[in-house]
Amino acid sequence: MHEFDSFDPSLLSALAMAAGEDNVVMSEPMRAHTTFKIGGPADVLVTPETPEALVRVLDVCAMGPVPVLVVGNGSDLLVGDRGVRGVVVLLRENLAAIEVEGSRVRAQAGALLRDVAIAAADAGLSGMEPLWGIPATVGGACFMNAGAYGGSTSDVLESIEAYVPGPELPDGSRASGRVRTFSREELSMGYRKSRVHDDGLIVLSATFSLVPDAPEQIRSAMDDFQRRREEKQxxxxxxxxxxxxxxxxxxxxxxxxxxxxxxxxxxxxxxxxxxxxxxxxxxxxxxxxxxxxxxxxxxxxxxxxxxxxxxxxxxxxxx
CATH class of the missing domain: 3.90.78.10 (UDP-N-acetylenolpyruvoylglucosamine reductase, C-terminal domain)
Structure with a gap:
């Protein structure tokens, strides 16, 4: 395992090639990337802009071997005062595309649940309303099966596309990972848990299966949930x-x-x-x-x- 007091220049070069030089920074304060506004510096912060770049970054870290932490909106994290050793991969605003097709909404891992719910409401699709005020990204929501007001991510999730880490090699590194699709049934989702967490999967995108409804009804439910949050939280x-x-x-x-x-x-x-x-x-x-x-x-x-x-x-x- 690398020592991070003096980060390996060859690793930095590999990360820059994988994600783009402008998307790799050192000693980035994590308090700027968590809703707690707490946390020391990440040795290296990487913000890949495409799914392919994300996979390349994860492969570089696996073969390093270098510890990697994937962070979305940082809404469920307490980061230590001494920071995070290794590489933090930030997925927020980048990798945030949302597409609506029929009764399905497909969103990349860095998209905020709020934005997915708004896109669904605009398309007259119901199901995301209880989740829309949760300050999580799609990847984070799948990781912990985020939920509120009697609704959970698993209620509307159809499938995810995820990076699966490769097998561990004798030197402690890992082989390149692979990307595959998992159905909701394969993800063992329960109260604040899922296979995404247990197996170290990295969500690239998720597809939600929703139900058509009148947009004004959907918006009314969203407004009601938001009022309840503002009153009580x-x-x-x-x-x-x-x-x-x-x-x-x-x-x-x-x-x-x-x-x-x-x-x-x-x-x-x-x-x-x-x-x-x-x-x-x-x-x-x-x-x-x-x-x-x-x-x-x-x-x-x-x-x-x-x-x-x-x-x-x-x-x-x-x-």
Whole structure:
């Protein structure tokens, strides 16, 4: 494995050839690429502009071997204060094309769910309404089977096109990967989980199967979901969405509120006073602040109610 204090010039050259020189930058602060507005520098950040370039970048990293983290909107991530070693591949705005054909919508991995839902509504296609306010890209939504208000990505997903990592070689590197299509049934999608996560697949695009409906009805439902979000969620403050998964038989936010933790703080991190299921960046929080508050919440809820809270937020990088 490469040492990243002095990044291998030949690897940088290979990444530049794969993605274009202007699309490779070093020591990029990840706080600029997460909704938490927290995170140290990525050794190298790459923004491929085509599916072919993305595949080339992933192959370069696999054969390095170099650790690679694919990031969409950064809406479910807590990046460590010391940053991310290796290569971060950013898919947002780039690789964001959306196409509507009949009752299907095909979107590249970097497209925001919001934009997919708007395109569907414009075409008179229903099904994306509960998902449209989730600040995720299509790739991220498939990775964690994102959902809200009783709807999940798996409800409308028909298939994905994904990069499958190649087999590991004796020197620790991997052979070139391959691209294949997976049906929804092949993806083992459950509550905030999928085969995309478990098998390390990298989503290139997804196809959603929707139902025709009157555009005004679809827009009305979208507006209703948005009002509910604005009333109940701290959308005005940086966060990574719901901090904890819903424990069976409970609601995380209510457990945290009942534990007397509304407004609790560690450094700049705070339990939202508007919705206790959210930890927010109230005042220049560090990843260490957020981690400390998460651990405090987990300990208090376990002690008071005997319930283990599992984080929905993914912690990546070095803390």
């Amino acid at each position: 701290p959308l005005e403050m940086p966060s990574a969405g719901s901090t904890f998964k819903r424990p069976e038989g409970y609601f995380a936010g209510k457990l945290i509120m009942d534990a007397g933790l509304r407004g609790a703080r560690v450094g700049g991190a705070q339990v939202s006073e508007k919705h206790c299921g959210f930890v927010v960046n109230a005042d220049g929080a560090t990843a260490a602040d957020v981690n400390g508050l998460i651990e405090h919440i987990q300990a208090e809820v376990k002690q008071q109610f005997g319930v283990d809270l599992e984080t929905e937020v993914r912690r990546v990088g070095e803390f």
